[in-house]
Amino acid sequence: MNDHGNDQDTYRAAATRLVAARHPHALGALLGGSAAQGRATPSSDLDLAVLLPDSGHSGREVVRHEGRLAELFLNTLADIPEFFAWDRSRRRGTVLFLYDRGLPLTDPHGHVARTRELARQVLASGPAPLAPEEREHSRYALTCFLDDLVDPGDPADRHEQLSVAEHVLREAAHLLTAHHNAWTGIGKWLPRRLLDADPVLGRALLDGRRAVAEHADPGPLAAATEQVLDLLGGPLREGYAHRWKP
Template identity: 65%
Template sequence: MTDEALLLVAARFPRALGAVLGGSAAQGRATPLSDLDLAVLLPRDDTTRREVVRHQGRLAELFLHTVADVDDAFERERVHRRGTLVHIYAQGLPLLDPHGDLTRVRTQARTVLAAGPVPLTTAERARSRYLLTCFMDDLLDTPTAERYDQLAVADHTLREASHLLTAHHGAWTGIGKWLPRRLLGADTARGTALLEGHRIVAEQGDPGPLAAAAEEVLGLVGGPLREGYVQK
């Protein structure tokens, strides 16, 4: 897939100062339907943006940043805690680097990746504890016969518990298929308990294991939060 990616960059961005292939393609986990995740470094007089295109029949998601904007982009990702761009630059496969700009940015990305996301504030942590407590309580209170309700609450429980657990470890989080990958990378034992609990809800309708795993996460950050919570 590197050849496909190089052809795309050459055709659309002839002045590119660097390009990196990330995602499943860079990890050797691509499927026939996988898209190309490409970070492209552009000259200062270009425009930072995000595009989705189709190239040779395959979708490609393009993360386009000028050399002047990439520092701010990395800092925004630390605040958002997912670090998609940071991971692509730090861990992806370099495709071209005509003047050495990409080498500098990749070194910077590795530094940002190692530093981790911005820690949760006291207010953010309290809100996450409160939300996870609510989802956990709703999960246990929802009748198994109400499958749509149960599955929806289970999804929210998993996401909030993952957000809180990765934040507790100072680790990056993710969405979609990257949520379990980041979760297991941050805490293999507790992450597995959450994911297995979610699977059991989906397959068996039993909320107990997921609720127990969520409560264990809450125990790391002060326990469940119900009465007394104030949002300012």
């Protein structure tokens, strides 16, 4: 059994050295992601939130440190409120969660602690709701993808079926998390956030996607998707209209 406590100490020490080397004037930093949660693998990168003085520049850096990739999310103190508002508007809250769940590395003046408290307040308010037009467009798109999923088409063309199933899962997750006023995600965070938002229906969507991949059976995913659409007023086909805005 791995000693996750020792692993975390190792990652924290490496992350602290990285911040000291690249950003010696940082106001503070913390380690997030898999390394902070005891879920890191030998190939996992290090995710760090670094708080800079206002003379610095907000942005993102990807570097290799001591043989391991590291992604640094840089924010100046002045930029934090606006950046957190933008992170909330995306409904993923990437940096918000870094501050909420990360392990502090250094915080000599308490700036990281205050920023963490602000992040938690923003997270508690939930992600930005979908605008009615965005919600209806997503509902229409999911209906179209569902129709493609259940259309037998060419049974030998697995590439098309798998591509459609991916779009169904992503669009359904987008709508289901929004329905529950819950945060969403991409990549490996999509299933995690989806299960946080709705353990039952989220699991049905994920298991349905697996049924398509492993057995070429779209039935379970289609059934779960129909449940998502039913929460939002049902499928949307005829009657949908969208006006282009330059």
